[in-house]
Amino acid sequence: MNELSPIERLFNTFDETAATLQQELSCTYLDALAETAENLFQQKILQDEMSDLAKKRVWKKYEETKLAGYSKEEIRQAYQLAILKGMQENVQPNHQMTPDSIGLFISYLLEKFMRGKKEFAILDPAIGTGNLLLTMLNRQPEASVSAIGVDVDDLLLKLAWCGANLMEQPVQLYNQDGLEPLFIDPADAVVCDLPVGWYPNDVRAADYELKAEEGHSFAHHLFMEQSVKHTKPGGYLFFLIPNGLFEEAGADKLHRFFQKHVHIQGIIQLPLTMFKNKQAAKSILILQKQQEGVLAPKRVFLANMPSMKDRQAMQSIMVKMDDWFKESK
CATH class of the missing domain: 1.10.150.470 (DNA polymerase; domain 1)
Known part of the structure; x- marks a missing residue:
């Protein structure tokens, strides 16, 4: 046995x-x-x-x-x-967990971009059960990392709180709508598996640059704007975005917002096999908040991620990323 x-x-x-x-x-x-x-x-x-x-x-x-x-x-x-x-x-649409393999890869990216920092703060404005954020905290042994998580769902936040306690990870948690005003210090890095869909509170959405001209706004657009607002100049943002982000309604406005506030560092499309269908497929979007003296990368890192099980192909992606880092830094 x-x-x-x-x-x-x-x-x-x-x-x-x-x-x-x-x-x-x-x-x-x-x-x-x-x-x-x-x-x-x-x-x-x-x-x-x-x-x-x-x-x-x-x-x-x-x-x-x-x-x-x-x-x-x-x-x-x-x-x-x-x-x-x-x-x-007890299946509910907002009760979805970021797969482990994605969390581990974003942890690798965070480590790369935050290399050399002995201390930094990380924010997840839609933390859910905390699995993504806790995966990242567990994999940063070389740095002292403080973390903040926000979620409107009190059960998910309680699960995140209990998990952080069990792992003895220092996470401050706020039970509120992540698009309401956040009374927190700016973070060095933001990570978020963006809640995709319409945001029902039009009054709140009206305060955002990325609000829709008419009807409901996209929650995932507003979460990106909120995240940029709460990131330090020069800080990094790692978003899980729907693959159709740059083709959907409001994409022009989103593009102008990015030009004004951030540098796009990379877009990595995740393998379609990770998702139930093509419509649910996602990519990792890496941004850097603009700061005086910080230039945009010479080229944006673009890649289609292979299956995590294909070690050779994964190794090839890592090598390409290392080369891109040397070229960009």
């Missing part, structure tokens, strides 16, 4: 205790997962309404689970698997 991996063992703890709490508290699996994650972090059972038998059952699992024996990445992956299970049970 094969022994379970550390990720599988920890996932089983999350899964079994969340299932017990779900039954005891009459709540969703995701709500129960957040509760059990907080119990595990606090090393006590915080739910008084549970029966003594259920408390004994979950406490036994907690005692068997020593978080100190797991790496931050093992904790993140086990927690992510449990969140994915919960999302499959």
